[in-house]
């Protein structure tokens with residue numbers, strides 16, 4: 001097994017210690033169902049061909065068709081794609097969605113591509129995985145560095161390969177081809193919504209909290225906006241180039257506008273945000289941000305993971321010992337997958353509920369899962385990571401047992 005996946009699956013050992021009945025499902029989840037690796041070729045604007053490795057990991061389909069984002073990243077690899085597919089499996093179980101977990105990636109530096117080349121990249125991903133991506137088998141959606149425009153190109157690619165259910169095989173699409181308005185910013189808004197609903201359990205007054213947000217992309221920006229709108233003070237924001245800080249609070253809209261113009265005036269390097277004194281630190285950038293080497297530097301009361309696998313298992317233990325509570329990724333970044341589920345339902349049902357109905361379904365689903373986590377946490381001395389994994393594993397275990405997958 002590869003290192004990243006091994007570490008992620010290794011976290012399940014604590015879950016089995018808490019509930020030994022889960023040992024069979026832990027074993028079943030230790031390897032992906034399938035990881036498909038293919039070569040993808042695009043024609044650059046100067047005429048030369050560029051080849052790239054592309055993956056689709058269908059980690060587990062106990063609960064239904066697999067679902068997961070597609071990222072374009074120079075650092076993408078099979079191990080990371082599998083780890084993220086594993087986390088998607090747990091997330092769908094915790095949220096009680098009828099999906100298994102998946103993830104896709106293309107190993108490429110997307111920032112180097114022109115708009116035309118980028119369209120071709122997403123379109124080609126759709127073509128190359130047209131035999132896999134179907135609404136009843138595996139459904140793609142946006143992820144790091146991919147947007148609704150990439151999803152539109154992916155739908156076009158599926159269609160080129162006579163995939164007649166292309167719109168149902170991709171969510172996060174623009175609204176004019178079957179996307180839903182609710183999807184925009186759903187991950188960051190969902191993180192804020194859950195934090196607000198669990199604030200009493202966390203011992204936080206979120207509306208008067210001082211908050212730092214690492215990452216100013218789709219998720220971090222939406223979270224920072226919600227925090228500001230609720231009256232919290234966003235004292236720091238960062239991206240890959242540096243950190244902004246103002247003790248009296250940043251003007252989030254102004255920061256995001258200035259970032260769009262490429263004109264930000266950073267006061268610290270990108271890593272500085274990790275150790276700034278704050279009530280809530282929101283990690284909304286990349287995986288593996290907090291490890292054993294910097295977990296002792298954190299100066300926050302509560303750390304919230306929007307980025308998948310932002311905190312390593314050993315860092316989790318350090319934070320636990322320091323009484324710093326962690327809001328785990330599989331709950332706190334689930335606003336996007338729930339919105340994607342509602343978009344997929346539009347294709348399944350052939351009709352769109354009103355925005356208001358969709359908002360209600362979205363918030364109900366998040367609230368139910370937040371309450372499930374809080375109830376399970378009572379068994380786990382308030383450890384939300386353990387509670388989230390315990391709930392998810394029990395759900396998957398019940399299905400596996402009902403399907404007769406384990407020897408009695």
Ligand SMILES: NC(=O)c1ccc[n+]([C@@H]2O[C@H](COP(=O)([O-])OP(=O)(O)OC[C@H]3O[C@@H](n4cnc5c(N)ncnc54)[C@H](O)[C@@H]3O)[C@@H](O)[C@H]2O)c1
Pocket residue numbers: 142143144145146187214215216217218219220238239240241270271284285286287306307308333334336337
């Ligand atoms: N957007 C979603 O719907 C969604 C859903 C679930 C999980 N996530 C996870 O949340 C994270 C962010 O997703 P996104 O969609 O906002 O991605 P994005 O690509 O839109 O934005 C990522 C942001 O992180 C910043 N960044 C990169 N390296 C950094 C560093 N070292 N320090 C500070 N900032 C850094 C980038 O500059 C950018 O602002 C990813 O890990 C993603 O997997 C996103």
